[in-house]
Amino acid sequence: MTAVDETGPPTERTRVRRLPERGAYDRATIDAIVDEALVCHLAWVTDEGTPRVIPTIHARLGDTLFVHGSTASRTLRAIADGCEVCVEITLLDGLVLARSAFHHSMNYRSVVIYGRAREVTDPGERDLAQRAFVDHVAPGRAEEVRMANDRELAQTAILAIGMEEASAKVRTGPPKDDEADLGFGVWAGVLPLRIVAGAPEPAPDLEPGTPIPGYLRDERR
């Protein structure tokens, strides 16, 4: 099954042209991928005209994607002034092994977002964003942990990127071999892949008897 989308791309540059039937532009598809992924890749072009890409943690609130880091981060300093950025997120769902080398593929759900980064300076928005980062990694944890104090917040840059210009691309299903190769006699199919959490490893200095939170017991992505 491929993604079926009745909404068109928000702009021409977001239109999936290669295998367009795999493209999707609806918020539900895009948001689900963004929310499931633990990391994104943030790309921009420097003032010197050279490309850069950095893996980083993200969190989404509504139509806004937040990234954060040290105020000393060269990346965040470089893109904080309205710089045009591109964000990419991929969830890898399986290896697609065909009879022919040519038709090997992967099952995936991915998102590309074009936008401009804006530095978040409003204290209320900064507070919402910092909670979103924590809850994105471990839902409910922002209510439990000590949130950043003023000194820590002063060291943290938070950037917001609008998600109005986004596309998703989704591949699912078995390999698509040529008819002539079907009798080739080599195994073909899909090896599903997913992130599996191991058993939680308590910090060596954890107070004995501290319960394991439910969001860790149920972790599955």
Ligand SMILES: Cc1cc2nc3c(=O)[nH]c(=O)nc-3n(C[C@H](O)[C@H](O)[C@H](O)COP(=O)(O)OP(=O)(O)OC[C@H]3O[C@@H](n4cnc5c(N)ncnc54)[C@H](O)[C@@H]3O)c2cc1C
């Ligand atoms: C895990 C993984 C492995 C892949 N491996 C390969 C590979 O080996 N070779 C290969 O050619 N392609 C691969 N792809 C697909 C690749 O991401 C591109 O979609 C494809 O190469 C078409 O590129 P294009 O420049 O012609 O895209 P176009 O269709 O021209 O792109 C136009 C617009 O469509 C959107 N778009 C394109 N691709 C994606 C995407 N993946 N997710 C979200 N939006 C998208 C963007 O907004 C882009 O600006 C892979 C994708 C994933 C996620």
